[in-house]
Amino acid sequence: MRLILVTPAKPGSKAGNRATAERWKTLLANAGHSVRVVTEYDGEPCDALIALHAWRSAGAIRRFRETWPEKPLIVALTGTDIYHHQHEYPEQTLYSMNVADALIGLHGLVADDIPAGLAEKLVTLYQSAEGPESFPEPEMDSKSNRFGVCVIGHLRHEKDSLRAAYATRLLPGDSRIEVLCAGKAHNDEWQRKAEREMAENLRFRWLGELDQADTRQLMANSQVMVISSIMEGGANVVSEACRAGLPVLASDIPGNVGLLGRDYGGYFPVGNEEALADLLNRAETDPGFLATLTQQVGKLAERFIPEKEQASLEQALQLAMQRCSERR
The missing domain is CATH 3.40.50.2000 (Glycogen Phosphorylase B;)
Structure with a gap:
């Protein structure tokens, strides 16, 4: 698949979001996908979009959903999304969470802290590290x-x-x-x-x-x-x-x-x-x-091994495609 991965962290940044984006690019490439990491999304075509950060990437998420309403969209939730932005900026954050076909949570208790109706499209992904x-x-x-x-x-x-x-x-x-x-x-x-x-x-x-x-x-x-x-x-x-x-x-x-x-x-x-x-x-x-x-x-x-993180990314993609096809 041709994937676009959106992160608010610019190239060269040591922010965690950038490291995650680059690692996911590698893991998804290993799984046979073509991945482009961007900080802004202008509506260009792809087979699916993965957005890191529901609130900070809200503009890109809205643009993708309005431009490509029938394509799979995955949103990865950060700590500030879950524990701050969904309460401080509910309109943008919850829009991103609601329009996503799949959500990625980075720890095993995320389902307890997001709206109940969203848990069914949540995939838990444990970020990997080298041994x-x-x-x-x-x-x-x-x-x-x-x-x-x-x-x-x-x-x-x-x-x-x-x-x-x-x-x-x-x-x-x-x-x-x-x-x-x-x-x-x-x-x-x-x-x-x-x-x-x-x-x-x-x-x-x-x-x-x-x-x-x-x-x-x-x-x-x-x-x-x-x-x-x-x-x-x-x-x-x-x-x-x-x-x-x-x-x-x-x-x-x-x-x-x-x-x-x-x-x-x-x-x-x-x-x-x-x-x-x-x-x-x-x-x-x-x-x-x-x-x-x-x-x-x-x-x-x-x-926390890379193989399990890669499998979770694939699981999120499969769930997004399945839910996307059910919407059509």
């Missing part, structure tokens, strides 16, 4: 005695990016924990907040935006990853951590629970640095707890 063979060996340095904790993602409100840093202020004085945060500041305010925290908190370092190789090295050097988001559509960094065998301490939001499962042992209440500090201290001082988390992410790793 442990793609990660380097840990670096040995003068601070090898430290207990490394990584936080990966752009610094912004939705990510609650400094929660791990705040938690380290509550640790015992003899703790070896150091939090390294990698990601671009969303705006000047976040840059100032990160720089101020770094100046005041010796356990915290902000590394800025890293390329893929340096990000993987950071993960390899870490004993634990923290994902503290207040809203998340299904963060690919969780997939990467599971595939790398890196234990995760995660806020107990649907976007994390929908990836790691209700029985995962590393959750803390969203926004609660006291609870996170307790988990960090336990991870550092209780080898059994850390081993349990490592075992759990190891078992989850199979969920």
